[in-house]
Amino acid sequence: MKILKYSYIWTLAVTFTLSSCEKFLEIDPRISTSDQVTINDENSAHTAVRGIYNQLQSDGYYGYTFQTIGFFSGDNIEYTGSQIVNQSLTNHSVRADLPALATAWTAIYNTINRANNVIAKVPALSVTPTFTDAVRNQLVGEAYFLRALSYFDLGRTWGGVQLVLVPTSSSSNLENLKRSSLADTYRQVLADLIKAEELLPNSTNRIRATRKTVWALRARYHLYREEWKEAITYASKLIDDKSNYNLLTPYSSFFADNASGTNESILELYYTTNVVNTQAYQWQPSTKGGVGWIRPSMGIVNLLNNKSIAGTRQSLISKVILNGVDNWFGNLYYRTNGTDPAFLIRIAELYLIRAEAYAQDNDIAKSLADLNVIRKRADIQELNIADKATLLLAIEQENRIEFAFENHRWYDLVRTRRAKTVLGIDEDFRLLLPIPYAQILIDKNLEQNPQYK
Known part of the structure; x- marks a missing residue:
């Protein structure tokens, strides 16, 4: 793995608004800073956190490349452009030298490094009348959440990865740092989410992380870990908050006509x-x-x-x-x-997370109720299913359609062990993508996933 020397300097354009009595800083997360710029006061702390969001939304991460890796690996979306090599994802013949893999990998670790800078430096800053404990905690909590999201994405795509938890400026700082197991990678995700939950305000913000955003990602995390009761608990926290999160009708309301920040969104x-x-x-x-x-x-x-x-x-x-x-x-x-x-996260996902978790926990009635909420919003007939296996397949298809062009399908099929059957994958090792070849060359401690060359 290559951790690049960070020299990004972005245009600064600050917009501050305060929300409700929580006084959560609702700042557009589009302003970043170099990771080598010293975080030494309130302004530089705010700018550094906006820099994490900027990296999250970059072309290498959620702006394009990382999402397309999942898109093309599933069966909802296909690539028809001139870079034929991208079709190797759809054909499940991908090689470690596919450029998109290195681009996404580096972008995610850049996001982690920016978060590490905030986690390491902001807690030591002095409190002022405007830079209160609450504000400082908010910024550090956001960094923990974004680091958790980054490691979650790495783990579900590549398996266990190197856990870099302190700021670094080059790959030379990573000597003797081996890949962790997937279980340890997920444990780090949970630890970061728990820390973020402690620090963040219990407010609603659709473009910045709050405690509610943590709950949403925890629901997804626990679903992946097959911890059904925990998935139900955390999904319910958002579903029950109907004054802030609800399904819109018609379906297109959350994206059509230049919509943004609707009650459908938990994080965008x-x-x-x-x-x-x-x-x-x-x-x-x-x-x-x-x-x-x-x-x-x-x-x-x-x-x-x-x-x-x-x-x-x-x-x-x-x-x-x-x-x-x-x-x-x-x-x-x-x-x-x-x-x-x-x-990134919509309230519809929380309904389907809870539906699947209820079904796995053998509460068919409650599972069916959540599934039918999604179907009713789409204006289709509600289902009446008594068989658990049939119900789980119905939830799988509802996920496929509801999030047709969001980055869910590939990961859903992998985590439910359905990818080989649905996508016709012959070999188990194809369910994880190869570690980028360029990173293997640079970092002697980075081991390739089995059977990839």
């Missing part, structure tokens, strides 16, 4: 015309200013066009006739000015 990434999301250019056809290299698969197109299955979620796709041929394109990313949000 905020983009502006200065810091743009490049997804729309990749998704939209030339008639709408894009290249259309990322497209829905015919499998998901057929499901979305079936009103009895998808209902109002058909709004996720549209047909464009090019050279006399019908072509299907996704509608989640469409804003020509690059301001599409990236949706």
